[in-house]
Amino acid sequence: MKTSLYRVLLACGLVLAALVSPAGAAELTDLNGRKVTVPDQVRKISIDDGRFLVALSLIQADPVKWLAAWPRDVHRIGDATYAQFVAKFPALRSVPQVASSAGSFNLEAVLSAAPDVAVVSVGSGPTEAQTAQLKAAGIPVVFIDFFDNPFKNQDASLRILGQLTGGQAKAEAYVAFRRQHLDRIAQRVAKLAPSDRPTVFLEAHAGISKDCCNSPGKGNMGEYIDFVGGHNIGADVLKAPVGKLNIEYVISRDPQVYIATGGAHLEKAGGLVLGAGYDAARARASLAAIVQRQGIAQLSAVKSGNSFGLAHQLINSPIDIVAVEAFATWIHPALFKDVDPARTLAEINQQFLAVPYQGTGWTGLK
Template sequence: MVSRRRFLAHGAALLCAPSLARAGGREVVDVLGNVVRLKAAPQRILLLDASDYYMMAALLPDPGGRIVGWASAARLDLGAQAERLGAVFPEVGGISPDTVSVEAILGLEPDLVVTSAYMSPQTATLAQHLENAGIPVAWSGDYGQSMGPQEKLQRSLGFWGELLDQQARAGELRDQSMARFDALTAAPAPGPLPRVYMEIMTTYDSCCWAAGRAFWGDLFQLAGGDLLAGSDGWGAQLSPEGLLGLNPEVYIATGGNFAPGLQPAIGPGLDPEQGRSGLRKAADRQGLRNSDAVVQGRIHGIWSGLISSPLFGPLLAECLAKWLHPEHFRELDPVMTLAALNRYFPAPLPGPLWASLGEA
């Protein structure tokens, strides 16, 4: 494995340098630091974590020309926008690793399979089966448990830029994205950190899944918030009484396209007013309705897709910072940040990707 220090020290070089040639083939370094040996530049890529589509879409004018199939397509949460964005491919599995079919993968004849630790723990065994069949496997993520958003973004763009021979474009996108993170880190420290209940898997008929520190801790540190974490991992369920006792000052829900009748309808192409109506309904549940967050009207929501790709990290961090410290971070403009990112996609990703009560 390549150490984190060594990888970051050479991150810019990875974006600018060609892949290493070995005996007529090439080698690339994946996000976890593994050296992946390829016979040639891959033309038939299979994504076991469909959220990697966003990286390919940002770096290639026609990402669909290189993708032969995928799994976990539901993670994209694009709803009716999937076909417009060209995000429709043969599926070899669902959203969990136990649904992935080796036979379906082999039938699509990929020359590279890209997976992530999100599809663990069975993915490691699956990867061994594929490698035994002569299909190389690269890793695009670590499930958010050891890398912060800046490091994850740089590693991801380094890997995908090298893999797709798009080092220059990846470097431009890296610089643009890191500038947005730098705007947060360079600002003076904000005042008191508000207590934040970040709810994952928001639904109207249950409560209260609190985000954990594994993914969210670094983001809220950047944004200046005191995350009322459900665990040190991805998250955990609190009781309504327990949540009320914590008395959050800011509430952030997670909505999406997947089940707009059961969760706030926040996602590409959806009606913004429908999303705000969903936020009101979510905030009226036991454990929240009498909290400082609801009484003071500090109620917000995000599209679930914002956590699916490192590309959205700067955008998500800006939204959080604006909500937690609106005066301190008044110069931040998530709308402009999304517009700048959309210039890299073959088709722009439409809003609403976030929502707040009180917006016109």
């Protein structure tokens, strides 16, 4: 039955594709460097990462109305944030589901949702053959990236979403806002000598299991650390954007700064919890417990109080500028004593986000 449905949809798509005139189309370059022809007026898109919904909410008053389908990967945005979206946009509950970028691409789910454009993640998404099949069915595929190379790809990815949804002006306004904040940090970091870069260990999803330790390597969150003038010890041994370090290596490097990320998805595992749905006291208590684990507790960063926690939902999306500023104040507190990530988040909430970010986004023990 699924095969028959696919063939019918494919045949219909071929006819529709043949009827589209060049005058009703536009061209863009996606984050895989592909020239993609998309409808001049897009009504619905599918996305393969729930965090793209947060990006859409920066540039659209109603981001949900643009969704033909989404992966329902609530853990990526957090239960509390999802509840906020549903409270404001109840239609999100009934948006059809497609596969998450964390799993295998489901061609039939996208065909069934029939978006005008399928927006997918760099590093995952459909194969070339599947992309060709979608194109033949009249569904162009556009790759964007808020994960692998955030500093390189964030602005371009938001601009693509703006072009697809008619939110170009809002996208440009946010890109300018973000660039202004990044430039302030970059100008100061440029004056640092290599010896002035403290060693940093970032443990992603801290406490998710007994195994140590999830860490960024080259790319991903490691770019944030490099950008603000730190030295990511994970990048010295991990060649991929993410990987695992053993605790012996971490102890041998004895980093000067320890940063953990977490969120509601770690509640059951006893890991670091903070972000939407958690107050400051709960977040700090959670971090205090996380750093008492064997191996972590003996690090100089923990003993000196240079230990911090960040809500994982603040990264891998355009609101990562808040995380960047938090990193800057933790790694170089004197250099960035006038930087206030809380004020920056308040400005983003007021000026841009359709669903304001709430809860404790970060915490520290000093």
